[in-house]
Amino acid sequence: MASNLILRGGNWYVRLSVPADVRPVLNRREYTASLKTGSKQEAQRLKLPFLQAWRNEIAEARGLTPEREEKQRERAYLASQAIQAYLNDSVRLSALGKTKEANEASFELVKELDAFDLDYEAVLPLVQKYQGGDIADWVGFQKELTELLQGQVVTAINPVNQQEVGQILKDPSHYRSKSPITITRLNDFEDYQRRRGVVAKTIDTQLSRLKKLKAWLEENQRELNHESIEAYLDTLDCATKTKKNQLFAGNSFWKWAIKKDKTFKQQYQNQANPFEKHDFEEIRGVRKKERKAFTVADIQKLYESAKGRNKRQNLADLIMLGAYTGARIEELCQLKVTDVVSEDGVDCFYISNGKNENAERIVPVHKELKPLVKRLAKDANGEFLISASCRNKYGKRSDSLSKQFGRLKRDLGYGPDHVFHSLRKSFITFLQNNDIPGLTIASIVGHETGTITFDVYSAGPNAKQKLKAISTLKIL
Structure with missing residues (x-):
């Protein structure tokens, strides 16, 4: 049986036991099929498609079991509540002698349970049977209608756990979610x-x-x-x-x-949000770890090492762009040929796809970058300046290059506090050391200044002012 084969009457059969947890879903204990051959060697080949198909069914059933079971219990709970609400209402109406209104209430109930594909015609004979009766008749009507609807709901749900669903339908208080995070x-x-x-x-x-x-x-x-x-x-x-x-x-x-x-x-609805008002003990004197900036010598070391590695020219180009623009890695990888624009006679990168609305900006092209940009634009065929092997599942083009940079910096002895974003910190630090105004730096890197005057009412430094600031940098 280890090979899933069994010989019966000269023919080989393939068998596969169904795991206990999915038997209620598949409604079977095992799969069996005749391979119509007496050759074991041939049977070994013929069994494979059967086993694959059966295992796929088991995997699908197992994946659906928790969701299906919980959904069935939820549906039974809602149906039970609707039936109970009707019963309470119809008892009140019947007690007041309002048989017509009670009759109408029964049809409203059926409409509310329409999602369960109930049989309207099965309800009509009950209404006709009890129509115009006294209070005792209405009690009988309520009992028969409830049993009829509960039976139809069970049939429509086709529950994995029929006993549990039946209990919930009879009394909604039996509904207990294993976790409300279903x-x-x-x-x-x-x-x-x-x-x-x-x-x-x-x-x-x-x-x-x-x-x-x-x-x-x-x-x-x-x-x-x-x-x-x-x-x-x-x-x-x-x-x-x-x-x-x-x-x-x-x-x-x-x-x-x-x-x-x-x-x-x-x-x-009457319970407080359990995810609010939690306190965390803050340890005084412990500073949050921050990314460290690269020195000029660090950046030169990274750039030269990337250039010297096989098939890492893209990474070297990215490092150079980061060093002279202060842009985030994904912003650089999203730059297209059409994003190299002229503003006030200055060649600039137009960064539109950034982290937030402040990230949309123009960054002048440093003179050291012009030969690089020209080469990249020529090789790009009208698309992205930096080519990437592929996007990750979130659409990020920088994923593979970010990993390459991580391996490069680790090989050169840099730890977790140095990342590609450290180039951005270096860029800002270098400009600050060159006595560039904070407003100009914030405008180049796409940061808020924290003041209404500059963030709301000012258009910010122009391209020539930004170029003058960036031109003070001498890195590579």
């Missing part, structure tokens, strides 16, 4: 964030953090409350900043769920 809600939250235009990497990071929290809540059978979140944060062996990011992800999810998820709102 797979269905995470998927809906992801769609909502993408429609809002949240950066893909931020969404993925939030989802990753929420899934880890979900797993911890379920494993420890904890409720989603302030005490649980505090306990969870205590289990994390990470920096305070990372814990705050965990809270930010949870807070975003909570606010979305309270506003957009009906079931979640019903359960938690």
